[in-house]
Amino acid sequence: MDRKDRARPPLALTGSRGSRILGTASPGGSGRRAVVVATISTLVFFGLIVLLVVNAAGWPDVKHAFFDRSIFEESFPEIARAFLVNVKIFLIAEVFILVFALFIAVLRGLPGPVFFPIRALATVYTDLFRGIPTILVIYILGFGVTALQLPGVPVSPLFWGAVALVLVYSAYVSEVYRAGIESVHPSQAAAARSLGLTHGQTLRFVVIPQAVRRVIPPLLNDFIGLQKDTALVALLGVVEAFRQSQIDVSATFNYTPYICTAILFIAITIPMARFTDWLIARDKRRQQAGRMA
Amino acid sequence: MRAAFFGLALTILALGLAATATGGPSTPSAIPGCAKGDLSLLKEGTLTIGGDNPSFPPFYGGAPKKPWKISNPYSGKGYESAVAYAVAKQLGFSKRDVVWTPLVWTASFRPGKKPFDIYLAQISYLPERAKNVDFSNSYLFLNQSVVANAGTPIANVKTVDGLRPYKLGVTIGTTAYDYVTRWVRPSQKPNVYDSQTDAVSALNSKQIDGIVVDFPSALYVTAVQLDDGVIVGKLPTRGPREHFGIVLQKGSPNLRCVNKAVNRLWANGTIKKLQKAWIAKTAPDLRWR
Structure with a gap:
């Protein structure tokens, strides 16, 4: 009992197994002492920051401009409704990203000289879309492609905003997949091929299942990035949470609605981040358990 | 080309109007207590006017000059440029005393000390906005x-x-x-x-x-x-008539004088004339139903 406590200090505070929020416990120190020290240092640290901000000469101005309660209450419901547009964009985009990026990663891993042009194309794609700022991709697609007036091609800004995000994030995510695929030991593929599986079957049944499991945390990381970047679709005229808050800000000349939007994004990304932490921790536990067996 | 001729014609017209509007050789500032020295200014002796960049017609005119794009506020051409110089004149500033500073309009209402004395960028008065900046009286009613x-x-x-x-x-x-x-x-x-x-x-x-x-x-x-x-x-007006106001720092001691200057420009007909010079064109009114 006692040993176990020492080995596993409270999760959130020491983070040796869970999230690394507040540092790690010294190996020799008792869990309780770590909690006390962490609590005191936290209070002192944040107390000092709060004192510094509140005593700043411009604080009353800033407080009024960013933290106006009545404006907050008035603008929050409408911004929350507009936030559903963001949720819609990132949920739909994420599905396409996960599939499309895997496709790109597989293309990049095609063996043999015959497939060089395809590998090169996949490489150019990832280089290009990781290189161009997302905001520009959105502008170019949203106002450029639609201006071509191609018959049968939708002009909806929501559509093109989502397409831009899918293109950009697929480039990042395909690299994550590729790292995962390359992390699977070559002996796995060799064994599969020696059993008579084709390259495709080896990927499908042996390599990718292991690879994807390994890269779930970084995949979620990119998913969080995607969630925040949905705000960029506002450039094309879509009224999502950020745009709605801009509308409210320009109607009142008060920045409080931005705080509403920040809170909404945090409310959705923090649980996601903790979930990622939990997945990493679980994965680690399983791996360790696997070694013992 | 056509625009250039049009601009030239308007300039001549505006200059003529400006000459008649000032009403003879009296000293520029006749507003008691509102001379250059009575104002609290960013830079002494200078009226710093903020405007959005690009500045575009019919609010601004003239050929673009760095850092200004599309138009040039220093030209005195275009409605807002002309109004700004007219206000400056009422407060005793010569054309040389006026400095224009480009500032994106969203920065005109950020908290803290403003980098301008007055700011014009087609900003409509709204009661909510007026809680965070000061607005002068209207210099343009609009639809x-x-x-x-x-x-x-x-x-x-x-x-x-x-x-x-x-x-x-x-x-x-x-x-x-x-x-x-x-x-x-x-x-x-x-x-x-x-x-x-x-x-x-x-x-x-x-x-x-x-x-x-x-x-x-x-x-x-x-x-x-x-x-x-x-x-x-x-579009037809609903509620109070929409109007543009000059933006000043909240609680600015200069508001009283700027308002007096704007009121004078209405009273002596300058504003009417400048509107005729720069935004005289019209369009059909839409009915409600």
């Missing part, structure tokens, strides 16, 4: 209006009700958004763009059917930004 491409169905609309089935676009921060959502109530939510240019791009690629924009800006959108643009009509 919103609808702009579209000629030959599209919306171009034939004659009433506000008739606009409902169409997808409208507005620029962020304009009162047009409020007008559309509150009074037009279209069946589809309006799109909201960062800039007039973006709204025009969206109109040209048919993502929206029409742009709602203040009437003077509509003149520019149809004359310059659109190849085949038309003003569908002016």
Whole structure:
């Protein structure tokens, strides 16, 4: 009992197994002492920051401009409704990203000289879309492609905003997949091929299942990035949470609605981040358990 | 070319008007207690005026000069430039005493000390806004209006009700958004763009059917930004008449003097004349139904 406590200090505070929020416990120190020290240092640290901000000469101005309660209450419901547009964009985009990026990663891993042009194309794609700022991709697609007036091609800004995000994030995510695929030991593929599986079957049944499991945390990381970047679709005229808050800000000349939007994004990304932490921790536990067996 | 001649003609007209407006050789500032030295200024002896960049007609005119794009506020051409210089004159500043500083309009209301004495960028007075900055009295009363491409169905609309089935676009921060959502109530939510240019791009690629924009800006959108643009009509006023005000720091001691100057410009006919010179064109009024 006692040993176990020492080995596993409270999760959130020491983070040796869970999230690394507040540092790690010294190996020799008792869990309780770590909690006390962490609590005191936290209070002192944040107390000092709060004192510094509140005593700043411009604080009353800033407080009024960013933290106006009545404006907050008035603008929050409408911004929350507009936030559903963001949720819609990132949920739909994420599905396409996960599939499309895997496709790109597989293309990049095609063996043999015959497939060089395809590998090169996949490489150019990832280089290009990781290189161009997302905001520009959105502008170019949203106002450029639609201006071509191609018959049968939708002009909806929501559509093109989502397409831009899918293109950009697929480039990042395909690299994550590729790292995962390359992390699977070559002996796995060799064994599969020696059993008579084709390259495709080896990927499908042996390599990718292991690879994807390994890269779930970084995949979620990119998913969080995607969630925040949905705000960029506002450039094309879509009224999502950020745009709605801009509308409210320009109607009142008060920045409080931005705080509403920040809170909404945090409310959705923090649980996601903790979930990622939990997945990493679980994965680690399983791996360790696997070694013992 | 045509624009250049037009501008020249207007300049001559405006100069003539300005000469008559000042009313003879009396000292520039006749407002007691509101001379240069009585004001609390960013830089002594200088009136620092903020404006959005690019500055565009009919609010600004002249050839662009760095850092200003499209127009040049120093030109004294265009309605806001002319009004700003007229106000400056009332307060005893010569043309040389005026410095223009480019500042994106969203920065005109950020908290803290303002980097300008007065700011003009077609900012409409709203009671909520006036809690965070000071507004001078109106220097322009205006209507919103609808702009579209000629030959599209919306171009034939004659009433506000008739606009409902169409997808409208507005620029962020304009009162047009409020007008559309509150009074037009279209069946589809309006799109909201960062800039007039973006709204025009969206109109040209048919993502929206029409742009709602203040009437003077509509003149520019149809004359310059659109190849085949038309003003569908002016939207009727609802509630208090919309107007542009000069923005000052909240609690600015100069507000009283700026207001006096603006009032004088109304009283002595300068404002009427400048409006005639720069924004005289008109468009049909849209009925409610």
